[in-house]
Amino acid sequence: MTLFLLCLGLWALGGLAGLAGNRRMPAVSSAAAVAGAALGLVAAAKVLVTGGGAVYRAGWQMPGAEIHLALDPLSAIFLIPILLLSALASVYSVGYLNGRENRQIGQVIFFFHLLAISMCVVVAAKNAVLFLLAWEVMALSSFFLVMLDSRETGVRRAGWMYLVATHLGTAFIVLLFAWMGSAAGSFDFDRWQGISRTWPHLASAWFILALIGFGAKAGFWPLHVWLPEAHPAAPSHVSAVMSGVMIKTGIYGLIRIVTVIGPPPAWWGLTLLLIGLTSGVLGVLFALAQHDIKRLLAYHSVENIGIIAIGLGGGLLGMSYGMETAAVFGWAGAILHVINHALFKGLLFMGAGSVLHATGTRDIEKLGGLLKKMPLTGTTFLIGAAAISGLPPLNGFVSEFLIYVCFFKLALGSAAGGAAAAAAIAGLALIGGLASACFVKVFGVVFLGEPRGPTGAHATPFSMATPMAALAAACVLIGVFPAAACRGWATAVLLSAGVVSDAGAESLLTLAGTLQWANLCIGALVALMILIAIVRRWMLAGRPAGQTVTWDCGYAAPTPRMQYTAGSFVQPFMDLFQAILQPQEHRRPPAGYFPKEASYESHTGDLATRRVFGPLFGWIQGAAEKLQWVQQGRVQTYLLYVFVTLAAILSFQAFR
């Protein structure tokens, strides 16, 4: 535990150092961050290997509160991606922020370190009040990071939306914790263990509160509306951390509450599965329609949170049907996907940041041919793109594979689970196909072909390139050696989540065995690729290999503007899913015998924003306006309100 506290301390020092406003401070802060993360990772690894926990307790004057930090395997497995990605993002920020004012850099470093510390405390906190405090610090520090360029209207709007969404979620969590705390008579998570045995009829209400409260942070559809606004507005390394790990604290909270409450009934699993399918399919569909690279990646976070929810849903279904093997695969897949998504989405946001840094635009329609100018960014982005599409031999495939296996097992084991499993399998396949289409689009349009506009681009600075290379390497390693990648943590985490009761359970052996076989197949695939590449090179050696223009069916003078654009690439999808996407099109077709100008534009706004939240908040505003007479604008009146309210509460207590 000392290591973990030291880690937090180093991060805090680094954050304060950033405020010094010195030119060399960013490097010092990120060095502190890397050192702190290394210590924290050792602490987490120790917990996973020994399976035991480490505890730190201290008194606190706040009523009901106690500083109670503990690392159990579940905390540790979330702590690993948080520390890893935050440290790498911190290194990345040294190059990324270079060129901004010192004052701004200091701000970013301070709030970024605060964000990292609060995320660590969120996953380690064992006291509800401490948890909420860290949760709020996390929300506010990330809000200030999103608002960095607050002079832009779009950024202010994004920050505002984020603030409202995250606090609506927090309101549900406060309600949940207050309710559970008063039921259990304590705010300590350890005292809540198995609480559904004493309060069986309340368990489901708590589950729903947790689903909404934590779902708003995680980005379940339709609570995801802040994601596509906030992620593009924030600096790219912050987007990487927010999308890669911060939204996962929502998943962590949900898992923690579900495991604390007790054995799940089947409908919890079905609900999560349904939410996951909706988030996954709608997330990827709306991602396809975006042309702003960071907005597109934000929608992919919704999709991947959906995949995680599908896996968790399968795990809960397995538990409630008493099919331990299916549960093990679902949980392992969901948790591995949490880690994998942190790796590849962090990588992709950093890649998008490098592109933005080099070209000054996020609009992919203006880009093209960047692979030649930015080979490292391009290559690592390709690895991230293939990984997020769930393709072998990369890490995204491994976690999706485990989730698929979970549902195949459910389908084979019971007829009741069969229909749910069929929906999950078809949904996962559709999500996979759409995701790979989307990333072919992004990668193809941004990095391949010829530049579409006069944007210059420079190579990526070293401090930005290193974290991307590290993340790409992690994606490949987990993908090529899935058995080794899961061996360390699976048993400890599944035991601590209560999915299995025995470290030697047969279901865990099945998991290890399946991964070993998958490993063998993927190994054969990789070996084959290397072999064929060598054969091809050997065949071409000494032969003439000419260089010319793209053939283009005989047309010898193609210009970059004739290339297929992102908009044209997704046109078949827009047609197919028109009813859901509802794009707004503005066309000016060529007219007359000698047409001069023509244009075509399409925008796809968010379905939930337009159809659900827009009308809802409009209604709330209308209702609030009717209450405007309460607002006098005089402080004395407001003090009176406070006094009357307090008096009412006290007299209510007295009469009860």
Next chain:
Amino acid sequence: MMTDLMDTAREIVRQWAFVLAVSPILPGIVAKTKAWFAGRRGPPLLQPYRDIFKLFRKGAVYSRTTTWLFRAGPVVSFSAALAATLIIPLGGMESPLTFQGDLILFAYLWGLSRFFTMTAALDTGSAFEGMGASREAAFSCLAEPALLLGLLALAREAGSFSMSDVLSVGLIRIWSIHAPALCLVTAAFLVVFLTENSRIPVDDPNTHLELTMIHEVMVLDHGGPDLALIEYGSAVKFFALGALLVRIVCPIRSGGFWEGGAALVIGLAALSVLVGVIESTMARLRLSRIPQLLALSFVLSGFGVILTLAAGS
């Protein structure tokens, strides 16, 4: 353990040798059938071997726009196709690599191959190839759920979800119990097979009219050994997906690798003739109709699953 691994390695090499030796004849059979329908003599059956051999010996010309990805595309798609053949049992009871869940890998390997074919196409910066990639992406993301749902239906019937078990254990028995479900799945797989192999009515492998092409237009700029890998890879893909279909329809199994392999080749030859007949007697569908056909195959697979659910409870 060591001898096990050696045995597996030997089986893998034998399987690959078999697939590589046999697969190019299948497009030859298709071409011959089409020629017969058109009243032509047609190219000799072994023409695909000659084409591939010829291409392998040539040099290549690359567009200045392209990068290393353009060269990597054919390597990855060929490797993925060949790796997928390891999961299909050829003649004997078991394929060289078999485990619970291998059919998921089977479906995803085609995704890998497609991803790199599409990126290689976009690498040329040609509008035609972009068009092909876009259509391929749109149609394949509808075919994939149909394939996986069909596999789920088969897995439920077989009580196992490894490809070898699904295709070997008791398919004859399953035909006698679950014939309706199997018929639906077979029909769905036929559509998936035609889509994945870029055949009529989804795609036309022969046309050079850019506006109608899907797969062929994506490989316009490839030449020499790269094109050879693409052609060879599509023959292997034809073999692998065809073998799945053939083994479902004719579940007769024999113990040995060679007898079983020979039976499979006969079945695949019949499938090739069928493809030739379809291509000669049908026109390519309008592009806007193709999603409907794919949705149909998805629905057929889905009904297949529902039938097995109803029967298995």
